Amino acid sequence: xxxxxxxxxxxxxxxxxxxxxxxxxxxxxxxxxxxxxxxxxxxxxxxxxxxxxxxxxxxxxxxxxxxxxxxxxxxxxxxxxxxxxxxxxxxxxxxxxxxxxxxxxxxxxxxxxxxxxxxxxxxxxxxxxxxxxxxxxxxxxxxxxxxxxxxxxxxxxxxxxxxxxxxxxxxxxxxxxxxxxxxxxxxxxxxxxxxxxxxxxxxxxxxxxxxxxxxxxxxxxxxxxxxxxxxxxxxxxxxxxxxxxxxxxxxxxxxxxxxxxxxxxxxxxxxxxxxxxxxxxxxxxxxxxxxxxxxxxxxxxxxxxxxxxxxxxxxxxxxxxxxxxxxxxxxxxxxxxxxxxxxxxxxxxxxxxxxxxxxxxxxxxxxxxxxxxxxxxxxxxxxxxxxxxxxxxxxxxxxxxxxxxxxxxxxxxxxxxxxxxxxxxxxxxxxxxxxxxxxxxxxxxxxxxxxxxxxxxxxxxxxxxxxxxxxxxxxxxxxxxxxxxxxxxxxxxxxxxxxxxxxxxxxxxxxxxxxxxxxxxxxx
Ligand SMILES: Nc1ncnc2c1ncn2[C@@H]1O[C@H](COP(=O)(O)OP(=O)(O)OP(=O)(O)O)[C@@H](O)[C@H]1O
Ligand SMILES: [Mg+2]
Numbered sequence: 001x002x003x004x005x006x007x008x009x010x011x012x013x014x015x016x017x018x019x020x021x022x023x024x025x026x027x028x029x030x031x032x033x034x035x036x037x038x039x040x041x042x043x044x045x046x047x048x049x050x051x052x053x054x055x056x057x058x059x060x061x062x063x064x065x066x067x068x069x070x071x072x073x074x075x076x077x078x079x080x081x082x083x084x085x086x087x088x089x090x091x092x093x094x095x096x097x098x099x100x101x102x103x104x105x106x107x108x109x110x111x112x113x114x115x116x117x118x119x120x121x122x123x124x125x126x127x128x129x130x131x132x133x134x135x136x137x138x139x140x141x142x143x144x145x146x147x148x149x150x151x152x153x154x155x156x157x158x159x160x161x162x163x164x165x166x167x168x169x170x171x172x173x174x175x176x177x178x179x180x181x182x183x184x185x186x187x188x189x190x191x192x193x194x195x196x197x198x199x200x201x202x203x204x205x206x207x208x209x210x211x212x213x214x215x216x217x218x219x220x221x222x223x224x225x226x227x228x229x230x231x232x233x234x235x236x237x238x239x240x241x242x243x244x245x246x247x248x249x250x251x252x253x254x255x256x257x258x259x260x261x262x263x264x265x266x267x268x269x270x271x272x273x274x275x276x277x278x279x280x281x282x283x284x285x286x287x288x289x290x291x292x293x294x295x296x297x298x299x300x301x302x303x304x305x306x307x308x309x310x311x312x313x314x315x316x317x318x319x320x321x322x323x324x325x326x327x328x329x330x331x332x333x334x335x336x337x338x339x340x341x342x343x344x345x346x347x348x349x350x351x352x353x354x355x356x357x358x359x360x361x362x363x364x365x366x367x368x369x370x371x372x373x374x375x376x377x378x379x380x381x382x383x384x385x386x387x388x389x390x391x392x393x394x395x396x397x398x399x400x401x402x403x404x405x406x407x408x409x410x411x412x413x414x415x416x417x418x419x420x421x422x423x424x425x426x427x428x429x430x431x432x433x434x435x436x437x438x439x440x441x442x443x444x445x446x447x448x449x450x451x452x453x454x455x456x457x458x459x460x461x462x463x464x465x466x467x468x469x470x471x472x473x474x475x476x477x478x479x480x481x482x483x484x485x486x487x488x489x490x491x492x493x494x495x496x497x498x499x500x501x502x503x504x505x506x507x508x509x510x511x512x513x514x515x516x517x518x519x520x521x522x523x524x
Contacts, residue, residue, distance in 0.1 A: 011066075031196045034195070094153065132155065168197065172203065278481075335423075339427065344433065384420075472488055
């Protein structure tokens, strides 16, 4: 370890009180030049709040903040930015309809005789982008690029305005492996140039790959600051959740549970496809079965989920539910037939910020029953209480406005909404994204428990460990095609990764059920 570098940000005794919740209580935090410092903690621990205190989104009730040795309390994020503190959120906050170059240079356009010299401005943008290894047309519209590229553009923009501190709050949760690598190489490069980087992620692998130092928060209080080398994974998790995470093992039983595949499947998709989105796919899901969908981002996982759920209209193929044909392309009809769908896009399709936790949960039941059949207050309360407890929603207050919950807790409420509809088949697209390790285990356990009682599940996750732990079978997609199926008890992580990458697993010749080998041939 290099000797102590100079502190760029020194926060001490930070306290922030929201009505009914002390989000931060006397927290100290120091960020040094040239380090990647990860802020760790469970959902609701106070990570985003601490960041917002630094960047001027929230005022503090007590404590002090020094940036580059000077006492500062920014009033707005623009103030913070002007002082060299830039933030890149998970949801990119740039102008979607402007070009890449305009976004990078916004407010710093190159002028000649008072007029913007666009040629020079785009050239400068291209130079900044190239410095971070991003080679794209600066005259292309931002919205035409992937989230990953947009994030890199946001970071480049931060570099134009001489940034000393770069804050990244869960920037990787919707990136694939390759994109994370690209982002990390940019982060390392900036760190080596002396930028102080504050990073938040719930992916422990990423934390150990990129961090120099960690600060752990629990329940709004400081647990401690550690060099990454002094804290092993299990110790870190124990510090975050305040107990050992031992119970995870019991879940492996879920993958081992035998499934009766002789009768009529709960869901059968035959030749289901959509032009430019998904080649025709066959898929069967039986009663009580959890089928994982694995593949890289863009492999067609989400497309398949959306076709199954009626969210998109297929242009070929059919879906049978319980042995009878189901209308495709209608989410309403799918829900009537007992198919619930929890989308990966919680902001666009998920939570309703101005409603309470309870209201957000019962929305799904209401949709399933139709507007005519009211749900009794007692029934509502029972369902709401059950899921707040089962998924560990915090604060455990049914009347809290959902927009005031932390990101991970909003995700739990969304999941509760669809579990509460008591569907026959539940399609979960990235249900544990942004969820902390402890809560992830709670969610996996709840899903496994419901499946044991007969619920069928289609489970999408970028975290393959999770798929292998919970699902009995995995359908693997690549380049918008299903390339095969594996029984999870026959494969380990390496074999699955190899299969996804190369379409074959050496370790385990896929022992697929008969129904599956036939559709493998059809596709091949
Ligand atoms: N505007 C607000 N009004 C009321 N309570 C809030 C507000 N913002 C945050 N909170 C509460 O403060 C606490 C800390 O939330 P914060 O968003 O900082 O958590 P986090 O550590 O970022 O969690 P996650 O990993 O889920 O993103 C939570 O209990 C949250 O409900
Ligand atoms: Mg957060």
